[in-house]
Amino acid sequence: MTTTPLAARAGRAWWRVPPRHVPVLATLALLLVMYSIGVSQYRAFSNIQVVFNVFIDNGFLLVVAVGMTFVILTGGIDLSVGSVVAMTAMVSASLLGDGLHPALVLLIALLLGPALGFAMGCVIHFFDIQPFIVTLAGMFFARGMCTWISTTSIPITDGFWTTAAQHRIHLGENFVSISVLIALAVLAIGAAVLAYTRLGRNVYAIGGNQQSALLMGLPVGRTKIAVYTISGLCSAIGGILLSFYTLSGAPLIAVGMELDVIAAVVIGGTLLTGGSGYVFGTLLGVLVLSIIQTLITFDGTLNSWWTKIVIGGLLFVFILLQRLVGIRTK
Amino acid sequence: MSTARARLTGVTGHRLFWPLVVLVLLLVANVIYRPSFLSVELKDGHLYGSLVDIVRLSAPLILVALGMSLVIATGGIDLSVGAVAAVSGAVACLYISKQPDQNSLAVVLTAVALGFGVALLLGAWNGILVAGIGIQPIIATLILMVAGRGLAQLIAEGQIITINSDPYKVIGVGHLLTLPFAIVIALAVTLLVAVLTRRTALGMIIESVGGNAEASRLAGIRSRRITFLVYVVSAACAAIAGFMMTANVSSADGNAVGLWVELDAILAVVIGGTALAGGRFYLGGSVIGALLIQTLTTSVYAMNIDPQTSLLFKAVVVIVVCLIQAPAFRARFRRRRSVPVTPVEPVGTEKEQVPA
Numbered sequence: 041m042t043t044t045p046l047a048a049r050a051g052r053a054w055w056r057v058p059p060r061h062v063p064v065l066a067t068l069a070l071l072l073v074m075y076s077i078g079v080s081q082y083r084a085f086s087n088i089q090v091v092f093n094v095f096i097d098n099g100f101l102l103v104v105a106v107g108m109t110f111v112i113l114t115g116g117i118d119l120s121v122g123s124v125v126a127m128t129a130m131v132s133a134s135l136l137g138d139g140l141h142p143a144l145v146l147l148i149a150l151l152l153g154p155a156l157g158f159a160m161g162c163v164i165h166f167f168d169i170q171p172f173i174v175t176l177a178g179m180f181f182a183r184g185m186c187t188w189i190s191t192t193s194i195p196i197t198d199g200f201w202t203t204a205a206q207h208r209i210h211l212g213e214n215f216v217s218i219s220v221l222i223a224l225a226v227l228a229i230g231a232a233v234l235a236y237t238r239l240g241r242n243v244y245a246i247g248g249n250q251q252s253a254l255l256m257g258l259p260v261g262r263t264k265i266a267v268y269t270i271s272g273l274c275s276a277i278g279g280i281l282l283s284f285y286t287l288s289g290a291p292l293i294a295v296g297m298e299l300d301v302i303a304a305v306v307i308g309g310t311l312l313t314g315g316s317g318y319v320f321g322t323l324l325g326v327l328v329l330s331i332i333q334t335l336i337t338f339d340g341t342l343n344s345w346w347t348k349i350v351i352g353g354l355l356f357v358f359i360l361l362q363r364l365v366g367i368r369t370k
Numbered sequence: 371m372s373t374a375r376a377r378l379t380g381v382t383g384h385r386l387f388w389p390l391v392v393l394v395l396l397l398v399a400n401v402i403y404r405p406s407f408l409s410v411e412l413k414d415g416h417l418y419g420s421l422v423d424i425v426r427l428s429a430p431l432i433l434v435a436l437g438m439s440l441v442i443a444t445g446g447i448d449l450s451v452g453a454v455a456a457v458s459g460a461v462a463c464l465y466i467s468k469q470p471d472q473n474s475l476a477v478v479l480t481a482v483a484l485g486f487g488v489a490l491l492l493g494a495w496n497g498i499l500v501a502g503i504g505i506q507p508i509i510a511t512l513i514l515m516v517a518g519r520g521l522a523q524l525i526a527e528g529q530i531i532t533i534n535s536d537p538y539k540v541i542g543v544g545h546l547l548t549l550p551f552a553i554v555i556a557l558a559v560t561l562l563v564a565v566l567t568r569r570t571a572l573g574m575i576i577e578s579v580g581g582n583a584e585a586s587r588l589a590g591i592r593s594r595r596i597t598f599l600v601y602v603v604s605a606a607c608a609a610i611a612g613f614m615m616t617a618n619v620s621s622a623d624g625n626a627v628g629l630w631v632e633l634d635a636i637l638a639v640v641i642g643g644t645a646l647a648g649g650r651f652y653l654g655g656s657v658i659g660a661l662l663i664q665t666l667t668t669s670v671y672a673m674n675i676d677p678q679t680s681l682l683f684k685a686v687v688v689i690v691v692c693l694i695q696a697p698a699f700r701a702r703f704r705r706r707r708s709v710p711v712t713p714v715e716p717v718g719t720e721k722e723q724v725p726a
Contacts, residue, residue, distance in 0.1 A: 163689070173640055187682075351516050
């Protein structure tokens with residue numbers, strides 16, 4: 041009874057998943073466990089609307105996290121996302137307040153983020169300065185722009201914005217907002233670009249080994265600039281969604297959001313060293329973070345600081361897991 | 371002629387030249403705005419003046435930047451310093467607030483020791499993750515950066531702990547030998563770290579670990595132990611900074627203490643000429659970097675510009691300093707210098723904006 045090694049490997053494959061899938065599967069399992077805990081503890085939790093609310097409340101986070109996944113897959117990092125989200129919301133609110141046409145406002149808001157991302161990508165590539173520092177400067181810059189525009193919150197009363205914010209898309213007895221559809225569309229496009237396009241392959245190749253990618257003749261510089269531009273675009277879209285959600289622009293909104301986003305991407309199984317991870321994992325990561333918040337809200341006796349501690353604990357567990365299943369860490 | 375030029379290039383090529391130029395420009399801008407800026411006076415045996423204030427306010431940042439320099443020298447990064455400062459400040463303030471006699475020196479010393487102990491534990495946690503388990507520093511410390519703030523709030527039960535303790539207040543606003551006490555502490559720690567790393571082999575060992583940890587290990591250096599140690603030292607520095615920040619306002623706010631200090635500290639270290647890749651560190655540069663950042667912040671306040679806008683100026687300064695120090699940028703600049711049009715014009719104008 042001899043089997044070929046290949047057959048033996050294939051025979052084992054149904055339960056022995058490839059190591060690079062372990063973190064994503066672990067996140068999925070965690071999500072299911074947390075959801076079951078919620079359902080078993082609180083009656084109202086089983087309402088499908090709870091799930092929809094998670095998407096409604098965190099659509100902008102999801103969009104920004106998709107952009108961050110691109111950057112982290114190349115082995116970079118983008119600390120500016122939270123500030124760019126705030127800047128986009130501020131610019132939109134301020135321009136709408138000036139009576140500009142909403143379509144024009146949308147265009148301007150959606151151009152600013154990618155422009156800043158492009159500029160940061162260029163500095164990172166052409167002057168070979170660490171992404172960490174460049175995007176840190178970008179973060180300061182965008183946050184400074186917010187307060188330069190206004191130090192107080194600007195309400196949005198524009199008809200298009202309020203319609204986009206309040207319109208409910210009914211699915212049976214439940215509903216989602218327009219933002220959710222936009223967020224899911226961005227997610228789908230992001231996943232498709234990474235999986236099926238040349239750009240996506242280049243992103244993975246650069247994250248895997250930049251030297252090899254360069255020697256293979258891949259457009260390393262162009263790809264690196266592209267991912268920061270994509271991240272800027274996603275942050276801009278996220279900013280628009282956030283301004284739909286809050287119907288205002290505030291200078292201190294989304295402070296520390298970059299950390300939530302990085303945490304979501306890491307919990308979603310993407311390696312911070314780059315080269316391995318999926319947009320689907322990022323979706324799961326965002327869902328895990330938002331389910332934690334939902335659980336803590338439902339509990340009512342726990343305070344919001346527990347969210348941070350739990351997220352920190354989860355980060356630790358997932359990083360340890362990534363280390364244990366032996367995927368390349370450095 | 372050629373030697374003068376060579377000497378000039380030697381000076382402008384020094385890693386501290388441009389940070390110092392920016393620092394001087396900032397000070398000059400302040401003097402232009404308010405001529406009394408440079409005056410320092412002696413009142414009741416204490417030194418007072420804007421310059422003294424700037425140095426006093428930069429004391430926490432200097433401390434954090436010192437620890438960060440060592441961590442970055444080993445090729446790591448410590449994102450958790452702000453959270454550690456918040457936790458140790460909260461522990462110390464909580465202990466003091468629970469005592470009947472808050473003005474007792476023994477109480478304050480115990481509180482500081484407790485906060486310091488907790489900080490050492492947190493530093494050891496970072497050290498174990500990085501040196502023991504081998505997790506990338508940026509992620510390992512990200513954990514504590516996120517969870518630490520929650521921890522600080524947990525200790526304070528979500529409240530802002532206010533205390534009324536004169537001996538504790540001294541750490542932030544007291545005086546010793548005419549100098550503000552905070553400056554004395556920062557100076558003492560700087561000297562201690564400088565002596566330990568530059569008068570013993572420790573500094574070289576740290577740099578060698580940062581250059582190549584594996585090669586250092588093979589050369590007989592306990593590289594893991596060194597890596598572990600720098601995170602503990604960094605947390606210890608952050609704890610002292612945390613005491614200063616909480617003593618300054620006689621209260622501990624888990625959310626606000628040391629917010630963004632990790633980013634400022636990294637900036638200070640980078641401005642000081644230490645590369646994020648590790649292998650080299652310049653303590654003097656980090657101190658000047660910290661002074662530069664604090665001067666910038668204080669100037670923005672002094673000129674009645676909205677404090678939050680200081681971020682805009684910070685961004686410009688960071689990019690200018692980093693660009694000037696980047697080898698790739700310098701190479702470009704040098705290549706084009708033969709062309710009559712000076713290509714650094716945009717950078718020059720950007721720098722002009724800083725004082726404006």
